[in-house]
Amino acid sequence: xxxxxxxxxxxxxxxxxxxxxxxxxxxxxxxxxxxxxxxxxxxxxxxxxxxxxxxxxxxxxxxxxxxxxxxxxxxxxxxxxxxxxxxxxxxxxxxxxxxxxxx
Numbered sequence: 001x002x003x004x005x006x007x008x009x010x011x012x013x014x015x016x017x018x019x020x021x022x023x024x025x026x027x028x029x030x031x032x033x034x035x036x037x038x039x040x041x042x043x044x045x046x047x048x049x050x051x052x053x054x055x056x057x058x059x060x061x062x063x064x065x066x067x068x069x070x071x072x073x074x075x076x077x078x079x080x081x082x083x084x085x086x087x088x089x090x091x092x093x094x095x096x097x098x099x100x101x102x103x
Contacts, residue, residue: 010066017070024077028084037085045078052078 004012031037052075059067 013064013066013070017066017073020070021073021077024074024081028077028080031081031084031088035088037081037088040081040085042082042085045082049075049078 027040031040052071055071056068056075059065059071
């Protein structure tokens with residue numbers, strides 16, 4: 001006997017997926033706006049990425065498309081954050097080295 005009906009369980013899954021998709025938007029926007037990502041922890045992102053890989057695998061083994069979708073989108077958002085962090089960190093190093101050149 002299930003306490004929560006199947007549609008209720010799906011609704012909870014969709015709500016969790018939606019929240020996991022939108023909670024990184026402020027960080028992505030902040031990176032874009034400030035063009036600065038040095039304060040983002042690489043260790044945190046790597047641990048999150050490993051957890052998402054395992055979650056995607058778990059979802060695939062359980063044939064849970066909601067879980068797979070949410071974890072995949074979160075994984076891709078972290079890839080974007082890492083890309084932006086590297087891009088803006090590299091741009092700042094390039095700008096500072098240009099200013100050091102004297103003729």
